[in-house]
Amino acid sequence: MKVLLIFLLSINIWGGDLRPPFLIPTAKVLPKGIRNVQYMGLLSNASSKYTETGDNLSVAEPLFKDLSFDNFLSGSIDAKDKATIQNIMNRTGLSGPDSFGQSTGDINVDAIANVPIFAYGFTNKLTVAVAVPIVRYAFSVSYGVRQNNLENFEAVEAAILETGKYGGVEEFYEKLGTPIQTKLEDYGYNQPQSEQGTKLGDIRVISRYQLLNNKINRLSFIGELTVPTGEDQDINRVVDVATGDGQFDIGAGFAYDYLLSRDFTFVSQAVYTVQLADTNPERIPLQFDSKASPDIDSSTSRDLGDFLTSQAGIVFNRFGINIGAIYGYQIKDSDSYSGNQFSAQRYTWLEDDTGQEMHTAQFVLGYDTISLFRQKKFFMPLMVNLTHLRVLDGRNVVSDPMTTLNLSVFF
Amino acid sequence: MKNMFLLDIFIIMIFTAGCGVESFTSASTSLIERRSFLNLTSLEEVEIDNNIRSTTLLIYPKAEDLESFEFEAPTAQAWNGVKEILSYGESVRTSIPLSMPAFDKSSQVIFTIISAGQARDDAYIAIKKAEVSLEKLLKERDELLAGTEKKLETIEDFVKGSECYYKDRPGKDENFICKLEKDDDFRRRKRIRDCDDIVEIEFPEFTEGENQILDSLKSDCNVLLEEEEKIKNGPIRDEIDRQQEIISLNSQYRDDGKQVVIDLLEGGVEKINSNVFLTTGAENEKPNDVGPYSIIKFSEDKKEIETFSLRLDLGTNYSEGAGFKEYSLENGKITDLRYYKRSNLETVLEFKIVTKDFTIEAELFESIQEYHGLRYVGDLIIKYPNGTTREGVGKIEVSLKK
Numbered sequence: 001m002k003v004l005l006i007f008l009l010s011i012n013i014w015g016g017d018l019r020p021p022f023l024i025p026t027a028k029v030l031p032k033g034i035r036n037v038q039y040m041g042l043l044s045n046a047s048s049k050y051t052e053t054g055d056n057l058s059v060a061e062p063l064f065k066d067l068s069f070d071n072f073l074s075g076s077i078d079a080k081d082k083a084t085i086q087n088i089m090n091r092t093g094l095s096g097p098d099s100f101g102q103s104t105g106d107i108n109v110d111a112i113a114n115v116p117i118f119a120y121g122f123t124n125k126l127t128v129a130v131a132v133p134i135v136r137y138a139f140s141v142s143y144g145v146r147q148n149n150l151e152n153f154e155a156v157e158a159a160i161l162e163t164g165k166y167g168g169v170e171e172f173y174e175k176l177g178t179p180i181q182t183k184l185e186d187y188g189y190n191q192p193q194s195e196q197g198t199k200l201g202d203i204r205v206i207s208r209y210q211l212l213n214n215k216i217n218r219l220s221f222i223g224e225l226t227v228p229t230g231e232d233q234d235i236n237r238v239v240d241v242a243t244g245d246g247q248f249d250i251g252a253g254f255a256y257d258y259l260l261s262r263d264f265t266f267v268s269q270a271v272y273t274v275q276l277a278d279t280n281p282e283r284i285p286l287q288f289d290s291k292a293s294p295d296i297d298s299s300t301s302r303d304l305g306d307f308l309t310s311q312a313g314i315v316f317n318r319f320g321i322n323i324g325a326i327y328g329y330q331i332k333d334s335d336s337y338s339g340n341q342f343s344a345q346r347y348t349w350l351e352d353d354t355g356q357e358m359h360t361a362q363f364v365l366g367y368d369t370i371s372l373f374r375q376k377k378f379f380m381p382l383m384v385n386l387t388h389l390r391v392l393d394g395r396n397v398v399s400d401p402m403t404t405l406n407l408s409v410f411f
Numbered sequence: 412m413k414n415m416f417l418l419d420i421f422i423i424m425i426f427t428a429g430c431g432v433e434s435f436t437s438a439s440t441s442l443i444e445r446r447s448f449l450n451l452t453s454l455e456e457v458e459i460d461n462n463i464r465s466t467t468l469l470i471y472p473k474a475e476d477l478e479s480f481e482f483e484a485p486t487a488q489a490w491n492g493v494k495e496i497l498s499y500g501e502s503v504r505t506s507i508p509l510s511m512p513a514f515d516k517s518s519q520v521i522f523t524i525i526s527a528g529q530a531r532d533d534a535y536i537a538i539k540k541a542e543v544s545l546e547k548l549l550k551e552r553d554e555l556l557a558g559t560e561k562k563l564e565t566i567e568d569f570v571k572g573s574e575c576y577y578k579d580r581p582g583k584d585e586n587f588i589c590k591l592e593k594d595d596d597f598r599r600r601k602r603i604r605d606c607d608d609i610v611e612i613e614f615p616e617f618t619e620g621e622n623q624i625l626d627s628l629k630s631d632c633n634v635l636l637e638e639e640e641k642i643k644n645g646p647i648r649d650e651i652d653r654q655q656e657i658i659s660l661n662s663q664y665r666d667d668g669k670q671v672v673i674d675l676l677e678g679g680v681e682k683i684n685s686n687v688f689l690t691t692g693a694e695n696e697k698p699n700d701v702g703p704y705s706i707i708k709f710s711e712d713k714k715e716i717e718t719f720s721l722r723l724d725l726g727t728n729y730s731e732g733a734g735f736k737e738y739s740l741e742n743g744k745i746t747d748l749r750y751y752k753r754s755n756l757e758t759v760l761e762f763k764i765v766t767k768d769f770t771i772e773a774e775l776f777e778s779i780q781e782y783h784g785l786r787y788v789g790d791l792i793i794k795y796p797n798g799t800t801r802e803g804v805g806k807i808e809v810s811l812k813k
Contacts, residue, residue: 063438079514080471080802083521087529090499101443106436144438153443162532164778164788166451167757177442194436343512 018356022404025269025311027218027255030121038117038408046109050394063105070096092155101147111137125210133201137241140194143180187294201243202230224251247278268312275304285349297341305333324364332356357395383408452779458812463705470803474513481509482679492667493530531668534661539782541657573603587612606632729768785809
């Protein structure tokens, strides 16, 4: 007897499209002809995330599923298997909520994103920069099971024996010993393995046009274009590090600085980004509470939600020392999916938990040699900043803190 | 300037090389400790009847077969019977609406078929248990009756040839007033043959002592007659009747289970898709008045099957035509027969049934059960010339010799 089951998996590491802010917002532009090369190294670990309701849970939380008849039945993709499970359940006098234990899992993702940023001052007002993220990652996944309710096992075993298919008993215990692996195989996923690698992320082109620059105020218009050079999530992998989403984004916004004093500057920025619609292969969920599915629509219409990123804070700069504290708020609309291959409701389940919000606090400590270089007391103008970012609250975003090292050279 | 640029690239390369990343995980696991162990009867330990008691081959409809399918059970009595015998009978739906998603229709049809099969199996076990009980009860009754009748015979032998004479026939519940000698008034003769006669006579002329003997004899007769009555019409009789009723009721349940499947597949699904069907071989008796049973015959060591022949009626939708036909190794309509032990738990019977319209591949698993006897139950795959395949279930049952 083919028994089971289960349930849901599918985790998108790093919480989707909202990206934590790492750079200090500024309305400054490069002088004409000046180049700037920045390197940003981002250290990140994804082990927990904020859910739709704002709870902070492990990213492996979807792996913890009750091995109940309800879950077995709702996850069945074969009509004969579903009928057999229902018959066994009825024969034993058990019911939907009766369970055999719980599947368990552990996921850990560590990553270093190396982002060289090349900027050039085309004019005294216009600066264009290109950021090329390169992500080195390692993730590991392990699956387990905690079995309980021995009487339920024995009841099912007796029911299987009554059918005369004695081999079904061993098959039953085997599959309930590896529930996640069994379900992945049934659904046609690659069996997850721990992995290390390096991937290119989405290249971003950022332009800044200074509209106002007097002694106290600076205002710049920001235009952004994200090019889908990164890797979208592989739909045959339950756990995957995606470094892009496979479609173009266009953003526009403003940056504003206000010089509070010689040393203190109020900095702020707000950019609204439109994610352009496209088609993408997707696994269409079988049930509302699991993204795992055997069904693939290779031409799913997808419109990822647009998002707004905003930051505001205070930066101190004196004698080359930079200290900053910046609050960030981002919000993203839910994604929208549609297609023709399966029922409309199933496509809407892809949209669940895709709306995002993120409140961040960014602390910056750095040093630059720009003033010393101007005084010819240092051989090159460079800047080093260490940024620590904490996600204060959020919705459907990774909650782990991140640390960035930023090295910048002007020439 | 160039040096600055090269220095930049160098710095970037250093940081890009950087440290490695590592990641470790460990998910918690705990498994239950199984207490049970399987103690299976093997074929070598039993004697079987070579005649196959029943054969059933069912092909399940796929979801796409049922897009335009809707169903309302036509024979309420049969469906109610199945629902009655099953402990979960209320889960068996008697109607399938057009609006139900095709996948759900498919699983519901299959669930109903499995349930009907379960009802038939449960009924069969109930019949067999009742037959065993009935046999014991009849034996007990016969033994008790034999004992009582022997005692009654003794008394009969004692009074054999006796007679008396009475004047008038007694009224209801009155005794015969008798004399041993005939006279002018007491002229009608009454033979005294057994206890029934003894208990209804009186002799006014008897002395006290003679009446005491007569009363004692009457008392013995009453006890024996009461005993006989109790055996024939008392609790044992009630229990015999009860077991016979169980057999009758469960025989009806078996018919009900069969009718449910016929209603659903032949009467329902086949109307919209003739490639879905059921076929059954003979059950308990020959399929018709002439012709043999379905047969399975093993070698002496029971490791090989020497004869395998099924009598099946595939219905009117196929070129084989309606009516029971033979499918056997001999006539080549059964091929690729394999009988082997796959593991400690699984002995497998595989074969193919080949016709012009389709090929059925069967993979059936052997079991020997107390009431069902020798059974082969498992999966079927039916393949059509156009490449379509469907799945189904097959069952072959063979009785054990006592």
